[in-house]
Each structure stands twice: as C-alpha cells, then as structure tokens.
Amino acid sequence: MDIMPRDFGLEHNEWRKGQKEAIILATEQCNKEGGFLFLELPTGVGKTAIPTALSKNNNVLALVQTLSLLDQYEKEYKFDIVKGRQEYPCVLKEKVVSWRLNYNKEPTAADCHFSDPRDCMQSSNCPYIIAKDKAARSTRAACTYKYASLSDVMRDRKGVLVLDEAHLAGHELLSLAEFFITSEQIKEFNLPDFPFYYYGAGGSGDMIDMKTRARVVIWMNDCIKTIGNITVFDRMTEKGSKVARMLQYITCALDMVQDEKIDLFMKCGKIEQMNTAGLFGNVDYGSKKRMYISIKPLYVSRIAWRLFGKKDTTILMSATIGNPDPLAKELGISDYRFETFDHPIPKVKRPVFDLGCPKMTYKNISDAPGIQNAQATLIYNFIKGLPKKWRGIILTSSYQKVETLKSLLKERLNGRIIIGSANGKSVTSRVDEFIDSDMEGAIAIDTIQGWGTGLDFRGDKARFVIVAGIQQPNPRDKFDMARISRAGGRKYAQWTTYNSV
Ligand code: SF4
CATH class of the missing domain: 3.40.50.300 (P-loop containing nucleotide triphosphate hydrolases)
Incomplete structure (x- = not known):
C-alpha cells in the first residue's frame, strides 16, 4: 500500500512532486545516521511538510528567519511557536495600569522586571511564558534564528533541528552576533565613554588585536558596573526596563569579546544616515553626525554552535543551494550529506x-x-x-x-x-x-x-x-574584504550572490 501524507501526520491528501521522497530521505537520516543533511527543495515542493512529518517520531525544532514565516508554521502546520519577548503583552495588572498612566504605553514581556519571571504572580497567565513553555515541551516547535541563538532551552534541546531558508543562516548568524552601540546610547545610559573613536587605517575598521580586545573588555566591564546594580523596582519603570536590556546586550557582547577563539572586526565611525532595527526597536538616527562602535565576528563557523547546540540531526533546507560546500564550510560543517530535487514546474513554465x-x-x-x-x-x-x-x-x-x-x-x-x-x-x-x-x-x-x-x-x-x-561584497568595505580574504571567503561570497536570487 502506498504511503500517504496522512501517514506522516500531514493534513493534505496528495503528495506534491518530490515531497514524499524528501520526507523518506530525511526520516532515514534521523533514524540511521544523524548529523547534517542539506536538502535542496525547489519552491513548490512544500518544504514545511518535512519538519512536520519528522515531528511524528522526533523532537523537532524548526528555525525560520521572519515572523510571517513563523506564523505560517503555526497556522498551516500547527507548530508551537515562540517569538521574541517584545511580541507578547505583559498581563500584570498593576504594571499595565502604571505604564499606561505614566508612559502611555503597554508593557511587553521584554519589559519584564523579574529576574526569574516565574516569581511573578501572573506567570501562569503570562502569554510569553505560556508560549515559551509550550514550545519547549512540544515535539513540533518553531522559532526564529534569533530566538534560537539566544535561548539556552532551544539550544540544549536534543532531537532534530531544521533550518528553513538555510542559505541565509550564515548571514543571519553574523548580523545577530554584531555588537553595535552609538554615542546617543552611551549618553542615554550614562555609560563610560567609548574606548576608541577611530580604528583601522583611514578609520575603516580592522581586526581586533589582543591589546585592543583587552581594552574593549575593560570598557564593557566598566559599562556593566555602571548600570549593573539596578533594582527590581527600577526595572518596573520604562527607563529601568531599557537599562536591563542594555545590560543584557553588553553582557552577551562581553562573552563574545572575551572568547579569544572568535576573530573580531571592529569599526568606529560617524553615523551619517542610518536606520537600524534591533534590540531597541527601530531607531532613526537621522542625518546629524553621531558616533558608533561595531564589533562583529569574522567567521560564522565559530558561532554556529549557538544554533546547532546538542541536536542529533540537523537538516538544512533551501530552494537554492547549488554546491553546498561553501555554506557547509561557512557553518563549520565538515561531514554532511546532500540531496537535491527537481523543480515541480517545468522550466518552460517559469521562464x-x-x-x-x-x-x-x-x-x-x-x-x-x-x-x-x-x-x-x-x-x-x-x-x-x-x-x-x-x-x-x-x-x-x-x-x-x-x-x-x-x-x-x-x-x-x-x-x-x-x-x-x-x-x-x-x-x-x-x-x-x-x-x-x-x-x-x-x-x-x-x-x-x-x-x-x-x-x-x-x-x-x-x-x-x-x-x-x-548584493555583492563592497570593495570599499574593509569587513567585506576581510571576509573575502579568508580561506574559502571568495567562494562563499560568490555562492551567496548566486543564492540571493
Ligand atoms: S512574568 Fe513578567 S511579563 Fe509576564 S506578566 Fe509577569 S511581569 Fe508581565
């Protein structure tokens, strides 16, 4: 008897071209070998069916890049999803009332003032805690790359990790690891002044040497000392909530800077015109000249463990992989299997x-x-x-x-x-x-x-x-050029360009 989608817990009756074969292959990988499997699945195969089917017998965590894709996992494939804290409202009544009154704002779980949110008397009704716990227990969980890279619970989960849009994993990890702080924030949080205003020949940035790294570590520790003693009462306020987030941000960055195995690139400069979305929301820095420091790793392979954690099997799915070697090297994967599937729509119909x-x-x-x-x-x-x-x-x-x-x-x-x-x-x-x-x-x-x-x-x-x-590497950008001059850097840059379409 033929295997049907419902045998794998899928809710449709017919297979799309290549879908059944891809699921059988992924299942075999999980059952026999574990390790890394790259799956090139063209648009139209229905990639999401793969983690869904695997979750029938495995503990699956799927990672996606965007919240809209995450919502799709929840709505169409019944995944238990967890988003960043800022996506969930705080439901502690006194706090909600106080924030409305004092700041004309609704607090979110990102503003939570408890070191351990379970100490909150509303923890059993807190939407963030509910979603987080449900996803942690679920055999069919999904979150963003960002959430997974910051969450010990998701990292330490065993079982199967599925990277959706895996060709973006390297870029995603690099941008998540970047530490970026402006002179405005230094002023706002009363932090010690930047240790550098200029770095690298012509101010275009450079790799961090040991001496510089030591100075950055001292500066970050000073920052932590300056804002580190906020009380739970401070944290209840809007300002205190921001301070707590900044503290966490610098603490994470300090971990990275202290790890001498991670080669870091630093640039200091003036912000001419920049829009950035990050931990502190969308910030329009306008056209006035302000300073910033950016520190980011050169090699993704040194930080990729933040995603892979303790998983038995990792499946990297994408519609455009081509030769998987450059991506595997970028992510520090030396041993892997690669399978590719034909596009379900003939070429003549997609000119x-x-x-x-x-x-x-x-x-x-x-x-x-x-x-x-x-x-x-x-x-x-x-x-x-x-x-x-x-x-x-x-x-x-x-x-x-x-x-x-x-x-x-x-x-x-x-x-x-x-x-x-x-x-x-x-x-x-x-x-x-x-x-x-x-x-x-x-x-x-x-x-x-x-x-x-x-x-x-x-x-x-x-x-x-x-x-x-x-997008091509910018020949005037020293970081791009430093990445290209690594072993395999040019190949990866070409591979990325091919995959951006
Ligand atoms: S745990 Fe934190 S975010 Fe959740 S309801 Fe309590 S105070 Fe609000």
Whole structure:
C-alpha cells in the first residue's frame, strides 16, 4: 500500500512532486545516521511538510528567519511557536495600569522586571511564558534564528533541528552576533565613554588585536558596573526596563569579546544616515553626525554552535543551494550529506529572461551614471510587454538604488508603484502591504534583502519579478574584504550572490 501524507501526520491528501521522497530521505537520516543533511527543495515542493512529518517520531525544532514565516508554521502546520519577548503583552495588572498612566504605553514581556519571571504572580497567565513553555515541551516547535541563538532551552534541546531558508543562516548568524552601540546610547545610559573613536587605517575598521580586545573588555566591564546594580523596582519603570536590556546586550557582547577563539572586526565611525532595527526597536538616527562602535565576528563557523547546540540531526533546507560546500564550510560543517530535487514546474513554465542591462556595479555607475536610466528603460519596456493588470516586483541591492529606480520609473509606470521606499516601515510590513493590496498592475520596488526568498505570493499577487541588482561584497568595505580574504571567503561570497536570487 502506498504511503500517504496522512501517514506522516500531514493534513493534505496528495503528495506534491518530490515531497514524499524528501520526507523518506530525511526520516532515514534521523533514524540511521544523524548529523547534517542539506536538502535542496525547489519552491513548490512544500518544504514545511518535512519538519512536520519528522515531528511524528522526533523532537523537532524548526528555525525560520521572519515572523510571517513563523506564523505560517503555526497556522498551516500547527507548530508551537515562540517569538521574541517584545511580541507578547505583559498581563500584570498593576504594571499595565502604571505604564499606561505614566508612559502611555503597554508593557511587553521584554519589559519584564523579574529576574526569574516565574516569581511573578501572573506567570501562569503570562502569554510569553505560556508560549515559551509550550514550545519547549512540544515535539513540533518553531522559532526564529534569533530566538534560537539566544535561548539556552532551544539550544540544549536534543532531537532534530531544521533550518528553513538555510542559505541565509550564515548571514543571519553574523548580523545577530554584531555588537553595535552609538554615542546617543552611551549618553542615554550614562555609560563610560567609548574606548576608541577611530580604528583601522583611514578609520575603516580592522581586526581586533589582543591589546585592543583587552581594552574593549575593560570598557564593557566598566559599562556593566555602571548600570549593573539596578533594582527590581527600577526595572518596573520604562527607563529601568531599557537599562536591563542594555545590560543584557553588553553582557552577551562581553562573552563574545572575551572568547579569544572568535576573530573580531571592529569599526568606529560617524553615523551619517542610518536606520537600524534591533534590540531597541527601530531607531532613526537621522542625518546629524553621531558616533558608533561595531564589533562583529569574522567567521560564522565559530558561532554556529549557538544554533546547532546538542541536536542529533540537523537538516538544512533551501530552494537554492547549488554546491553546498561553501555554506557547509561557512557553518563549520565538515561531514554532511546532500540531496537535491527537481523543480515541480517545468522550466518552460517559469521562464527567465536576460534584459541585457549592464552590470550595476559602483564603478560602472560612477563612470557612467546614465546606465541607471538605461536599466530603467529596459525594465519599463519589459513590463510594457506584459498584460497591464499583472502585478510584479522589482528588486535591487540598496535603498539608494530603490529610490533611483522609483524616480526613473514613476511617471512611466503611471501610479502602479505602490511600494517604493522604506519610509520607516519594516520589510515585513512592506511585504504585507503589497500582499494585502488588491490593486491590479501593482508594482513594488524594494531591496532584494528580505524580498528575495521565503515569501509566498500566491495566485496573482505577483506574476513577475525583475532582479535589477544583487548584493555583492563592497570593495570599499574593509569587513567585506576581510571576509573575502579568508580561506574559502571568495567562494562563499560568490555562492551567496548566486543564492540571493
Ligand atoms: S512574568 Fe513578567 S511579563 Fe509576564 S506578566 Fe509577569 S511581569 Fe508581565
């Protein structure tokens, strides 16, 4: 008798092409060998079915990059999910009332003032604790890469780890590990002044040597001493909550800086114009010149254990792996198995066209700025040849290029561009805005980061995508160049570029 999806606990009746084979293969890996399995599964195979099916007989934790994908795991595949604390409201009545009154704000679990939240008399009703405990006990749990890298419970779980959109794991780990602090924050939290205002030749940053590392450690310890003695009463206030988060942030960074096995790159500089989303929410630093220090690891392999932890089997799924070697090396995986599956839709039904644009490199644009207009014209001519009601997406590699393309296409596309700049909104909300709109012929112009993978534009939501630019290492960025000059760095950079589409 044929094996059916329901035999694996899946709620659909028919297999998609390649799905059954992929599940059988992943099951064998878990049952026999354990270790690492790279699975290249094209869009349309239904990748989420794999961790779902494995959870029938294994303790599975799936990692995703975005909250919208996490919600999809919960809604469509009944995963027990846990998000970051800031996504859950605090339900301690006195605190909620006090915050509304004093700060006109709703406290979240990120503002929790208890060192051990179980000491709270509302802990049994606390939405964050409920979600966290449920996910920790569940055999079908999911969270973000960020949550997993910060949570001891998720790291120490045994069983099967499934990395969704695994090609993004390296980038995700690098950005999660970065320590970034501004002079505004130094002032706001009354921290000791920066130990450096300038680092590396021409101020472009450099690898941290032992002497510098020691100075950074002393400075971080001084910061911790300065803000470390906040009481539980301080923590109940908005300011105290922020201090507690900063304390945790510096403490985590100190762990990284003290670990001499982790090679670190440091840069100090002036913030010209920067939007950053992180621990402290979206911060618009505007155009006034302020200082920052950024410290980040050079090798992902030294921090990848934060995800893999004690898992018996790790399955890395992605629609675009190609040669898995560069990614395996980047993540410090020496021994692995790789399997790839054919695309369920024949090539003829998913055509790829070369519009014949020149390469939009920094050098080419500087030498001949007119090529941006030439590119816009080619894009416009292509769109003009499609049915007018088709919706689509144009992706490029920076916000500046998004703005340029928008201004060059605005009049020609006559009101069809509904997303065309960040406008202080997150990528997720821009994607949602595009999906929620029913406008015929709507076009989004945005950066490839965030829109490039893992999104589901069902039906007619997006009939075409134009890749107007892909991210390449910046030859003027010393960190990018330091990463390229590592053994295997250039191969990984090329691999990343291939996978960003
Ligand atoms: S445990 Fe913390 S976040 Fe949860 S209800 Fe109590 S005070 Fe609020």
